[in-house]
Amino acid sequence: MTAVLPDMVTIGKVERPFGVHGAVKVRSLSDRPGRFEQLHEVRMAGERGQTIDRLVRSVRKAGPVYIVEFEGITTPEEARGIQGAMLQVPRGEASASPDEPLYECDLIGMTVVDETGRDLGRLDTIWELPGHQVLVVKQADREVLIPAVKEFVTGVDVAQGRMTVRTLEGMVEV
Numbered sequence: 001m002t003a004v005l006p007d008m009v010t011i012g013k014v015e016r017p018f019g020v021h022g023a024v025k026v027r028s029l030s031d032r033p034g035r036f037e038q039l040h041e042v043r044m045a046g047e048r049g050q051t052i053d054r055l056v057r058s059v060r061k062a063g064p065v066y067i068v069e070f071e072g073i074t075t076p077e078e079a080r081g082i083q084g085a086m087l088q089v090p091r092g093e094a095s096a097s098p099d100e101p102l103y104e105c106d107l108i109g110m111t112v113v114d115e116t117g118r119d120l121g122r123l124d125t126i127w128e129l130p131g132h133q134v135l136v137v138k139q140a141d142r143e144v145l146i147p148a149v150k151e152f153v154t155g156v157d158v159a160q161g162r163m164t165v166r167t168l169e170g171m172v173e174v
Helices: 076-080
Strands: 008-018 023-028 041-045 051-062 065-070 086-090 111-114 119-128 133-139 142-147 153-157 162-165
Touching (some): 008 041, 008 076, 119 142
Antiparallel strands (some): 008 023, 008 086, 023 065, 111 119
16 A cells, blocks of 8 residues: 555546556546546655656546546556556645545544444455445454445544444454
8 A cells, every 4th residue: 555645635546558648547536526627736656655746637537437648658658657556636635625524545544443342453445336435444364344334434533543333233253
C-alpha cells in the first residue's frame, strides 16, 4: 500500500494504459461528483513511495473508470510506468462540503471493533460492489466482510483510528 502524505488525500488509482498516446484508465476512489472532470494537477504516489506532481491534460468518463492523459506521458510504455500509482490531491481540494467527509485513505488501517469492544482486526481494503461498499477486515488468518452501511457501521473515530461495527450472529467466527 502506498503511504499518503498527511496533507494529501488519495482520489484514484491508475489501473492500466489505454490507447497509443499515453492515456491511462483510472479507478475513482472518490465519492465527490465531478471530482475528475475538474482535475488540473495531481501528485502520483508510486508503489515504492516515490512521488511526482503531474498536470492533467484531459479527463473523460468511460463507464466505471476515467481515461486520463497527463503532461509528459505520451506513449503506452510511459503509461505502463505509472500503472498502480495512487492519484492524490491536497486535502482541502478534496472536500466537497464544509462537513468533514471520510475518505478511504482515512479509514484503511483503522482498528475495527464490535459494539462489545471485541477487536475484529484492521480495515485492510474496501470493495466496491454494485449495491454498496464492503469493508474487508483482517486479523491474523481470518477475514471478516462487513457491509459499509449505517446499519453495520455504528461509529468512526478518525483521530483514534477506530471503527465500531454491529455484527450479526455468524458474521464473525469466535
